[in-house]
Amino acid sequence: MFPWWAGIAWGGTLVAVPGGTYEPLYPPDPDRPVVEVASFRLDDAPVTASEFADFVAAHPKWRRDAVSPLFADAGYLSTPLGGDQPVTRVSWFAARAYCTSQGKRLPTEDEWEFAARASETSIDASHDPERLALLLGWYGQPASAELAPVRAGDPNVYGVHDMHGLVWEWVEDFNNTLFGTDGREGGDDETLRFCGAGTLSATDVSDYARFMRVAFRSSLKGSYTTPSLGFRCAADAEEVR
Amino acid sequence: MSRLISPVLMLAVFACAPAEAPAPPAPETTGGSAAGDLGPPQGEPIHAVLTHAPEVPPPTGRSAPAKVIVELEVEEKVMPISEGVDYTFWTFGGEVPGSFIRIRQGDTVEFHLQNHPDSKMPHNIDLHAVTGPGGGAASSFTAPGHESQFTFKALNEGLYVYHCATAPVGMHIANGMYGLILVEPPEGLPPVDREYYVMQGDFYTVGKYREKGLQPFDMQKAIEENATYVLFNGSEGALVGDNAITAEVGETVRLYVGNGGPNLVSSFHVIGEIFDKVYYEGGTRFQENVQTTLIPAGGAAMVEFYVEAPGTYILVDHSIFRAFNKGALGMMKVEGDDALDIYSGKEVDSVYLADKVEPSAPIGEATAAAAKGALTKAQQVEAGGILFKGTCSTCHQDSGAGVKGVFPPLAGSDYLMADKARAIGVVINGLNGPVTVNGEEYNSVMPPMSQLNDDEVANILTYVRNSWGNEGDAVSAEEVAKVRATSERPAGAAH
Amino acid sequence: MRVLALTLLLSCGGLPDSQVQPPVPLPSQAALPADSLYTLDLPLTDSRGEVVELREFRGHPAVISMFYASCPMACPMLVGDVQRLEAQLGEDERQALRVVLVSLDPKRDDTEALADAAGRYGVDPERWVLARTDAEHVRVLAALLDIQYRDLPNGEMNHSSILTVLDRDGRAVARRDGLGADNAPLIAAIRKEVHDE
Numbered sequence: 051m052f053p054w055w056a057g058i059a060w061g062g063t064l065v066a067v068p069g070g071t072y073e074p075l076y077p078p079d080p081d082r083p084v085v086e087v088a089s090f091r092l093d094d095a096p097v098t099a100s101e102f103a104d105f106v107a108a109h110p111k112w113r114r115d116a117v118s119p120l121f122a123d124a125g126y127l128s129t130p131l132g133g134d135q136p137v138t139r140v141s142w143f144a145a146r147a148y149c150t151s152q153g154k155r156l157p158t159e160d161e162w163e164f165a166a167r168a169s170e171t172s173i174d175a176s177h178d179p180e181r182l183a184l185l186l187g188w189y190g191q192p193a194s195a196e197l198a199p200v201r202a203g204d205p206n207v208y209g210v211h212d213m214h215g216l217v218w219e220w221v222e223d224f225n226n227t228l229f230g231t232d233g234r235e236g237g238d239d240e241t242l243r244f245c246g247a248g249t250l251s252a253t254d255v256s257d258y259a260r261f262m263r264v265a266f267r268s269s270l271k272g273s274y275t276t277p278s279l280g281f282r283c284a285a286d287a288e289e290v291r
Numbered sequence: 292m293s294r295l296i297s298p299v300l301m302l303a304v305f306a307c308a309p310a311e312a313p314a315p316p317a318p319e320t321t322g323g324s325a326a327g328d329l330g331p332p333q334g335e336p337i338h339a340v341l342t343h344a345p346e347v348p349p350p351t352g353r354s355a356p357a358k359v360i361v362e363l364e365v366e367e368k369v370m371p372i373s374e375g376v377d378y379t380f381w382t383f384g385g386e387v388p389g390s391f392i393r394i395r396q397g398d399t400v401e402f403h404l405q406n407h408p409d410s411k412m413p414h415n416i417d418l419h420a421v422t423g424p425g426g427g428a429a430s431s432f433t434a435p436g437h438e439s440q441f442t443f444k445a446l447n448e449g450l451y452v453y454h455c456a457t458a459p460v461g462m463h464i465a466n467g468m469y470g471l472i473l474v475e476p477p478e479g480l481p482p483v484d485r486e487y488y489v490m491q492g493d494f495y496t497v498g499k500y501r502e503k504g505l506q507p508f509d510m511q512k513a514i515e516e517n518a519t520y521v522l523f524n525g526s527e528g529a530l531v532g533d534n535a536i537t538a539e540v541g542e543t544v545r546l547y548v549g550n551g552g553p554n555l556v557s558s559f560h561v562i563g564e565i566f567d568k569v570y571y572e573g574g575t576r577f578q579e580n581v582q583t584t585l586i587p588a589g590g591a592a593m594v595e596f597y598v599e600a601p602g603t604y605i606l607v608d609h610s611i612f613r614a615f616n617k618g619a620l621g622m623m624k625v626e627g628d629d630a631l632d633i634y635s636g637k638e639v640d641s642v643y644l645a646d647k648v649e650p651s652a653p654i655g656e657a658t659a660a661a662a663k664g665a666l667t668k669a670q671q672v673e674a675g676g677i678l679f680k681g682t683c684s685t686c687h688q689d690s691g692a693g694v695k696g697v698f699p700p701l702a703g704s705d706y707l708m709a710d711k712a713r714a715i716g717v718v719i720n721g722l723n724g725p726v727t728v729n730g731e732e733y734n735s736v737m738p739p740m741s742q743l744n745d746d747e748v749a750n751i752l753t754y755v756r757n758s759w760g761n762e763g764d765a766v767s768a769e770e771v772a773k774v775r776a777t778s779e780r781p782a783g784a785a786h
Numbered sequence: 787m788r789v790l791a792l793t794l795l796l797s798c799g800g801l802p803d804s805q806v807q808p809p810v811p812l813p814s815q816a817a818l819p820a821d822s823l824y825t826l827d828l829p830l831t832d833s834r835g836e837v838v839e840l841r842e843f844r845g846h847p848a849v850i851s852m853f854y855a856s857c858p859m860a861c862p863m864l865v866g867d868v869q870r871l872e873a874q875l876g877e878d879e880r881q882a883l884r885v886v887l888v889s890l891d892p893k894r895d896d897t898e899a900l901a902d903a904a905g906r907y908g909v910d911p912e913r914w915v916l917a918r919t920d921a922e923h924v925r926v927l928a929a930l931l932d933i934q935y936r937d938l939p940n941g942e943m944n945h946s947s948i949l950t951v952l953d954r955d956g957r958a959v960a961r962r963d964g965l966g967a968d969n970a971p972l973i974a975a976i977r978k979e980v981h982d983e
């Protein structure tokens with residue numbers, strides 16, 4: 051299915067995701083719920099634990115015993131590194147540093163969500179009830195179980211694996227959803243931490259899986275790590291010559 | 292200063308007042324939250340005692356406000372929701388409902404919410420006992436593997452629900468994220484002999500009621516408020532059999548009853564008892580002599596009753612299909628001397644239950660015997676007979692004769708007796724399309740009896756194959772398991 | 787650069803001690819604590835076009851937050867909150883305090899825009915720094931200060947209004963979330979930095 055070297059490549063393989071429009075759960079302007087996503091490239095799989103081990107070896111300041119407490123909490127890399135499972139227990143700062151070291155970057159939330167709508171057969175399966183039920187099933191399972199290796203299942207139409215069902219993933223602007231602060235600028239304040247309020251300004255109140263991803267991201271700080279949170283890198287689209 | 296004016300006394304006053312008398316003074320109030328600040332906390336901080344349902348922490352026994360430290364851990368874990376059925380619960384304190392918290396009005400509560408590292412979700416807590424925006428929700432929003440802390444002063448006495456308020460809120464609550472916090476009035480609640488914690492909740496699974504296996508949450512059913520289970524204390528059986536709550540004749544029992552929802556309002560009733568007092572809505576005042584009290588989703592009540600007669604009292608949501616078809620049933624076993632002058636043994640509600648609850652003993656015995664490998668055919672027939680009445684007799688009739696042209700007979704059925712494995716298959720997978728029984732053709736649908744486990748199917752078929760003149764050998768659970776493993780489940784059987 | 791000026795002044799040993807003694811103890815030459823914000827390599831340029839390093843503020847309690855110059859309401863209010871906080875401090879405490887506001891909008895907030903904002907806000911240029919950094923570092927600083935933000939299609943931004951007090955070594959010691967919120971925890975933290983040894 052995938053090139054023989056995919057397993058040993060240092061980092062994921064970027065695949066092209068043609069741009070388009072999509073509706074974020076909390077659009078920045080509720081009157082214009084559709085936003086444009088420019089073409090970009092996305093790693094075909096989450097970064098694995100062994101890939102991250104290589105990175106840490108090359109950049110010792112990201113070692114567990116050397117990392118700045120500003121950039122990682124106490125759980126950082128507390129699960130042993132190695133293997134084809136997605137790396138977890140990484141902070142946003144560390145994930146970002148990894149992508150930078152490869153000349154890549156983290157995907158934005160819009161990019162990630164845009165690509166995550168795809169199924170094996172369609173670029174937008176976000177309204178398929180059966181798929182939604184499947185995703186909910188994953189979100190409903192505790193994170194204690196051992197993770198499967200990356201690329202174990204079929205890729206989506208872009209050739210991207212494991213957008214769902216394996217780990218949560220960091221995005222560059224994980225801290226873009228505003229709440230718990232002052233709403234006098236007419237923002238989306240307090241929407242997620244409060245009972246019910248979260249649904250008021252959302253575009254699709256039945257998309258529970260998406261709600262959970264947004265809620266999850268908004269619970270994070272840049273230094274946080276959890277056993278179910280990993281990442282993959284992205285890059286701008288290749289220049290058309 | 293007595294704040295609890297007896298309603299009876301008040302009634303008496305109203306009744307005797309001459310028509311032209313001035314309006315009676317408004318009933319004295321507690322002063323609400325404005326009077327609830329009883330000053331700064333006194334003494335050393337206290338670590339709150341937290342209990343799992345049905346236990347309740349002891350009274351605080353304090354006469355001054357204190358600083359109380361509450362540490363509550365959120366854990367996502369798979370637990371049985373019914374026999375043979377598992378569900379991924381999201382819990383406060385490892386159980387559903389969440390740990391019971393007991394404090395006193397005026398206490399300053401330092402609340403620590405810990406989200407277990409193995410959690411997949413962020414969570415928070417909205418305590419209805421908190422005065423302040425979000426009830427603590429915003430201040431307690433916690434990522435997996437992290438902890439939040441916030442402090443509040445408990446200004447209003449009463450019994451309050453707490454719950455997770457993380458989006459999508461409905462799903463967090465539907466997965467069991469609720470519990471009760473009791474804020475005692477400054478003088479404490481009147482002492483009783485027993486206190487218990489009971490909390491109702493509705494659950495939505497992809498499989499139908501009692502369909503075995505790990506059942507995922509069904510969002511569509513939740514949105515439609517079409518509950519698969521309605522349960523006390525988070526699982527069918529949490530309050531029955533050995534888990535029943537107990538009391539002795541001559542004791543006063545207080546139940547702290549909450550309703551986590553997410554959707555359904557409870558018509559809480561104890562079959563065979565009358566609540567002497569109901570602190571309705573969990574508030575300060577009580578009503579007396581109540582049969583059924585309404586407990587809204589996100590609400591609570593305290594009910595008290597004195598028990599006169601021994602026996603088993605059944606706790607139900609009197610929206611009664613929930614009790615018999617969705618699991619909203621609990622038991623209180625009262626021991627002591629018979630009080631035949633008070634209770635003769637005939638009470639309408641308990642007759643209502645007699646079919647289902649009382650004779651279930653042989654089923655339990657058969658299960659126990661099977662586990663020991665000592666199950667006899669006679670035990671199977673006895674247990675199977677009870678199960679047959681509950682499961683098959685509506686269609687095939689108690690007599691096994693069926694209904695001509697619609698439900699084929701089991702008594703004397705050649706189809707049944709000819710092929711044991713096939714009969715097992717019929718029960719597990721259902722049957723539709725033409726079938727000839729004793730020379731007569733039937734063309735109808737029997738739904739799969741997917742709520743039955745292997746033991747139950749074995750016992751029923753042993754009964755059926757050895758009743759009404761049928762004579763056959765016993766059917767074992769292993770034989771059922773074999774058929775279950777090999778046969779294709781018809782499409783749609785899960786729905 | 788300010789630190790340089792201070793160092794020069796200090797090295798003119800002729801002056802009596804009392805006159806050069808800054809209102810707080812001298813910046814320690816010891817290594818920074820690991821959780822100090824001053825360990826960051828954050829390239830800042832202030833409203834005079836000068837390069838600023840966060841660690842120049844070492845030795846002072848500081849209030850740090852983020853804003854953007856064209857912000858119509860929340861940022862002027864936030865600045866007002868800090869000015870109100872300053873008014874609640876004693877003179878020595880106020881003199882010791884540094885205020886650092888970093889722009890969330892590097893695209894539009896050039897030196898000129900920052901200078902214009904400083905003028906509009908009427909801030910004390912000796913103790914306040916309005917600065918910009920590049921987009922990469924905006925996300926980093928925001929993440930460290932737990933500030934959430936995003937661009938709105940109308941050119942405005944959604945952002946949280948969080949004030950953080952840094953101790954003399956650049957560690958976050960107090961935090962206030964929301965406009966018009968109580969300044970008391972911030973004031974207590976600042977006083978502690980000024981008066982405690």
Ligand SMILES: [Cu+2]
Pocket residue numbers: 381412413414415455456457463468
């Ligand atoms: Cu929750």
